[in-house]
Amino acid sequence: xxxxxxxxxxxxxxxxxxxxxxxxxxxxxxxxxxxxxxxxxxxxxxxxxxxxxxxxxxxxxxxxxxxxxxxxxxxxxxxxxxxxxxxxxxxxxxxxxxxxxxxxxxxxxxxxxxxxxxxxxxxxxxxxxxxxxxxxxxxxxxxxxxxxxxxxxxxxxxxxxxxxxxxxxxxxxxxxxxxxxxxxxxxxxxxxxxxxxxxxxxxxxxxxxxxxxxxxxxxxxxxxxxxxxxxxxxxxxxxxxxxxxxxxxxxxxxxxxxxxxxxxxxxxxxxxxxxxxxxxxxxxxxxxxxxxxxxxxxxxxxxxxxxxxxxxxxxxxxxxxxxxxxxxxxxxxxxxxxxxxxxxxxxxxxxxxxxxxxxxxxxxxxxxxxxxxxxxxxxxxxxxxxxxxxxxxxxxxxxxxxxxxxxxx
Numbered sequence: 001x002x003x004x005x006x007x008x009x010x011x012x013x014x015x016x017x018x019x020x021x022x023x024x025x026x027x028x029x030x031x032x033x034x035x036x037x038x039x040x041x042x043x044x045x046x047x048x049x050x051x052x053x054x055x056x057x058x059x060x061x062x063x064x065x066x067x068x069x070x071x072x073x074x075x076x077x078x079x080x081x082x083x084x085x086x087x088x089x090x091x092x093x094x095x096x097x098x099x100x101x102x103x104x105x106x107x108x109x110x111x112x113x114x115x116x117x118x119x120x121x122x123x124x125x126x127x128x129x130x131x132x133x134x135x136x137x138x139x140x141x142x143x144x145x146x147x148x149x150x151x152x153x154x155x156x157x158x159x160x161x162x163x164x165x166x167x168x169x170x171x172x173x174x175x176x177x178x179x180x181x182x183x184x185x186x187x188x189x190x191x192x193x194x195x196x197x198x199x200x201x202x203x204x205x206x207x208x209x210x211x212x213x214x215x216x217x218x219x220x221x222x223x224x225x226x227x228x229x230x231x232x233x234x235x236x237x238x239x240x241x242x243x244x245x246x247x248x249x250x251x252x253x254x255x256x257x258x259x260x261x262x263x264x265x266x267x268x269x270x271x272x273x274x275x276x277x278x279x280x281x282x283x284x285x286x287x288x289x290x291x292x293x294x295x296x297x298x299x300x301x302x303x304x305x306x307x308x309x310x311x312x313x314x315x316x317x318x319x320x321x322x323x324x325x326x327x328x329x330x331x332x333x334x335x336x337x338x339x340x341x342x343x344x345x346x347x348x349x350x351x352x353x354x355x356x357x358x359x360x361x362x363x364x365x366x367x368x369x370x371x372x373x374x375x376x377x378x379x380x381x382x383x384x385x386x387x388x389x390x391x392x393x394x395x396x397x398x399x400x401x402x403x404x405x406x407x408x409x
Contacts, residue, residue, distance in 0.1 A: 007071060012036075012375060012404065030374060031361050037376040041067045049095055050240050051116050054185050055203035056086035057293050060345060064377070064400060065089040065279040068343045069096050077276035080335065082264035082328060087113025089279045094253035095246060101275065103260035103267055106308050108184070108297055110259045115181040116238070117254035118174040119247055125235050128175040129228040134158040142299065146211040147188060147196040148222050155227040156195060159183060160300055182231045182238070184297050193230060197222035204293035265327030270335045278332055281345040282325060283315075284356065318359050325360065329367035333407060342369065342405040357401040369405035376401050 027034040041063040048062040065088060069079060079093035084102035090113050093100045102113060134155040144153055163180050166172040186194050189202035198218055199211055206214070215221065242250070260267055264282070298305035315321035332342055344364070346356035357374050364371050377400040 008372070012068075012071060012373065027373075030358055033361055033371050033374055035374045035376065037378060040375060040377045049091075049242075049246075051091060051095070051119075051238050051242060052088060053238060054086050054112055054116070054181070055189075055201075056112065057203050059086050059088055059203075060281055060400065062088050062092045064345065064402075065092045065343075066096070068277060068279050068341070069093055069098060072341045072343075073098055073277045078274055080270070080275045080278045081280045082267060082278065082332065083280050083282050084109045084113060085281075087116065090253075090257070091116050091250075094250050094257075097249050098253070099256050100253050101258040101260070101267075101270060103262065103264055105262060105264075106294070107261055107303055108294060108301065108308075110261065111177075111184060111301060112181055114254070114257070114259060115174065115178040117250050117257055118177065119239065119242060119250050120174045120178050122232075122236055122239060124175050125178055126232055128179065129232055132159060132162050132179075132228070134227065143208065144296075146208050146215060146222070147199070147205075147296075149197075149224040152195055152222070152225045152227060156183075156300070159227060160302075164302055178235065179231055180301070182234050183227070184300055186230055186234060187296050187300060192223075192225070193234065195225045195227060195230065205296035263327075265324070265331050267331055267335060272334055273337050273340075275332075275335045276337055276340045278336065278342040279345070280343070281347070282328065284347055318354065318356070321356070322359050322363055326363045326366065329360075329364050329369065329405075332405075333367045333369060336407040338407055338409045340407050342403075342407075344403045344405060346401050346403065347399065355401060357403050360403045364403065364405045368407070370408055372404045372406050374401065374403055 027036050029035065041061075048066075052062045065079075065081075069092060073079060073093075075097035077098050078101060079089060079098045080101040080103075081087075081089035082103045084090060084104040087102060087109060090100040090102040094117050100117075102109065104110070136158055137154065138157040138161060140153065140157055147153075148156065159179075163172075163176060163183075166176045183195075188194055188196040188199050188205045190198055190200050194202065197211075197215065197220055199206060199214055258269065260269060292305075292309070294308075295305045297303075298308065315324060329342075329344075336342060342364075344360055346360060357376075361371050361374075
């Protein structure tokens with residue numbers, strides 16, 4: 001691969017392991033921008049680290065940021081994601097020896113991301129879990145009996161109270177943050193590895209009314225789950241591929257990591273010309289209801305889901321979405337280094353009838369970027385589609401559409 005500064009859009013296309021386009025075949029163009037469509041990355045070409053296996057609505061696979069981090073940055077460079085979500089870009093960048101900055105208006109993002117950079121030892125997590133008393137009878141402020149066995153709910157309430165006290169007193173440490181992250185991730189799901197009775201999907205919580213209907217349909221009452229045992233089991237699974245070198249890289253990134261919590265159009269603490277590469281995916285119109293989906297996670301972390309949801313971009317039209325994205329792209333232009341890159345992933349919405357990548361092109365040009373290419377990573381299989389009972393390549397998001405932007409020298 002050529003030096004980072006001399007990588008071209010064509011390089012990005014033809015260096016893909018599954019590249020099928022020959023030099024003799026020119027790409028099609030949209031508004032003068034070349035479009036390369038193929039399978040750029042697959043789950044088989046580079047097995048994702050288990051550390052990524054934290055569920056969150058609307059997240060992309062770690063192979064996506066890895067593809068661009070590998071080609072468009074070098075160790076020590078700053079990698080940024082202004083819509084961080086579960087922290088896929090940040091965690092992958094840290095695993096690859098880069099420095100990271102992450103922003104999200106939802107405080108759950110940092111709760112799910114920072115602990116996976118600090119990565120406390122399993123032995124320390126085990127000791128801390130054993131020290132947390134979970135037997136006190138505490139009164140819950142909401143009815144969660146449709147999700148949890150009474151003893152499981154009691155343990156969760158004690159854990160929640162412990163974590164709240166540690167955070168409020170300033171005593172919270174890496175082990176506490178890790179336990180909070182794993183517990184937040186295990187609140188609801190479809191298997192005995194989660195705290196709840198059977199529910200779907202595992203990356204959001206349905207309403208209490210919907211869960212009651214699920215229980216009636218399955219004929220199951222919530223069974224007891226050992227909260228501390230499940231946290232320890234999930235911790236071992238997440239860290240199953242973390243060797244000494246990976247742990248060192250993650251901890252180095254954690255020491256320098258910048259976590260922002262606010263509008264992606266106003267990242268005031270990031271310096272001008274400081275970011276080598278941004279890999280991000282903004283909300284796609286009103287496809288995902290982040291506040292509604294995360295109500296139970298917000299409850300566990302004593303966060304106001306409605307207040308958080310009010311600040312998240314939930315545009316109902318392309319024009320409304322474009323107004324917000326122009327501000328974001330202008331801010332990305334400010335923080336990006338000359339010759340630095342932005343990989344702006346917009347997927348596809350409304351059954352593929354709206355391609356937001358075509359809306360991004362003029363916005364990015366207005367912000368000052370050169371639009372080098374649109375890369376469409378086509379998917380042969382989509383797990384999400386099958387979970388939702390949607391036929392592959394019929395409904396759902398089956399392709400990643402990434403607009404590649406470069407800041408001029």
